[in-house]
Amino acid sequence: MKRLIPLSIFVLFGAVNSAIAQLPGMGMGMGMGAGPTAMDERFYSTVPGIGELVPDIQVVNDRGDPVNIREVATGQYTVLVLGCLT
Amino acid sequence: MQRDFAPRGVDFYYIYKPLAHPEYNNYVTPFTLEERLMHVAESKRRLGSGITWLADPMHNPWHEAMARTPNSELVIDPEGRVAARRTWSDPEALRADLERLVGPVERRTMIEDLDLPTQPPPPTVAKGVVPRVEMPPTMAGIEVEPVIEEGGVPFYVKLRAEGDESLRTTGNGKMYVGFHLDPLYRVHWNNEAGPVKFSLTASSGSTVTPAGGEGPALDEPADADPREFLVDVSMSDMTQPLDLDVFYFACDDALTFCIPVNQSYRVYLQRDNHGRTIRTGADNVPTAGRIPPG
CATH class of the missing domain: 2.60.40.1230 (Gamma-adaptin ear (GAE) domain)
Known part of the structure; x- marks a missing residue:
């Protein structure tokens, strides 16, 4: 059976969360178990809601040059995914 | 996902953040932005993805804005407003979002369609020579x-x-x-x-x-x-x-x-609110005593 490419595969090398994150029904931010986790609650109370502006925050590109998130995420649909090596 | 929706004008970015589980595959927390960018380069090497990489600066403003979540995901509309958000990246839910926002694709890209040159972690010399310490509780x-x-x-x-x-x-x-x-x-x-x-x-x-x-x-x-x-x-x-x-x-x-x-x-x-927890591989075992992230 063919598998789809998870956008976030890099972040979860071998981690249990990889499987959990891809379970059907987990897309609304529910973590382990039936209800929202503390992480879900923190996320949904902190992160701008639907229709609100993306945070005006400066990060860097892979050369270390400044990049403004709001600027790069304006003008087209944009997907932003957090991740790391572990 | 990127291959399917980039032609429809959707941009994709990974944003590199502090390690979720230091020690996993022997990676350790970087001390400088230059070292974090080395992690980005290592991620590119290991994943082989063509998605653009950004990195949070060392004071982690984006990670903070995302409530210190390890793998959260936002979809932003052309006006710079949040169109979808979730605590954990979820490919199926993201695809549904993008189909709703820009329309479905005729043929979904499968993993077999790509040639991702994924690579293993760097090799190391002998491990398991020095016993790990036994961690006290609540570390x-x-x-x-x-x-x-x-x-x-x-x-x-x-x-x-x-x-x-x-x-x-x-x-x-x-x-x-x-x-x-x-x-x-x-x-x-x-x-x-x-x-x-x-x-x-x-x-x-x-x-x-x-x-x-x-x-x-x-x-x-x-x-x-x-x-x-x-x-x-x-x-x-x-x-x-x-x-x-x-x-x-x-x-x-x-x-x-x-x-x-x-x-x-x-x-x-x-x-250290960005230090996260140790989650070890088979070659380094001590997780006992460590408490979950706050």
Whole structure:
């Protein structure tokens, strides 16, 4: 059976969360178990809601040059995914 | 996903953040932006994806704005407003979002359609030579500030410090001192050159016992195991740091250099909210005693 490419595969090398994150029904931010986790609650109370502006925050590109998130995420649909090596 | 929706005008970015689980595949927390960008390069190497990479600066403003989640995901509309958000990246839910926003694709890209040159983590010399310490209960990462000297050599070996709940809340308790090789520098412990040595200095009225230590003498000529110690700390002023000085030989795996290194840290008893938890692979086991991220 063919598998789809998870956008976030890099972040979860071998981690249990990889499987959990891809379970059907987990897309609304529910973590382990039936209800929202503390992480879900923190996320949904902190992160701008639907229709609100993306945070005006400066990060860097892979050369270390400044990049403004709001600027790069304006003008087209944009997907932003957090991740790391572990 | 990118291959399907980029032609429809959707941009994709990964944003690199602090390690969720230091030690996994031997990766350790970077100390500088340059080292974080080395992690980005390593991620590119390992994943082989063509998605654009950005990196959070070392004070982690994006990670904070995302409530310190490890793998959250936002979809932003052309006006810069949030169109979808979720705590954990979810490919199926993201695809449904994008189909709703820009329309479905005729044929979904499958993993077999791509040629992703994924690579394994860097190899290391012998591991499992030095036994891991047995962690006391309630241990969690505490703030470590490397003293970075302009023009100095990299921190080939990086300190991870943890404290038990008593230490973090009262200033009296157990502290873990772990020296971990950074695999991105391709170095090892040269046991014929001499062991790592460290000393801890507390402010007046505070004590650390023992106030230092050194790694074991080993028959194995080289290894890549962390050098770990437990000390008892009693701090009269929790706002003050402990000063840690460490000496070691940094020897690269290609055998092009083996140099003595002196480096220093300030260790604070406050919880490192970006330090996250240890989740180990099969070759380094101690998870007991560590508590979940706050």
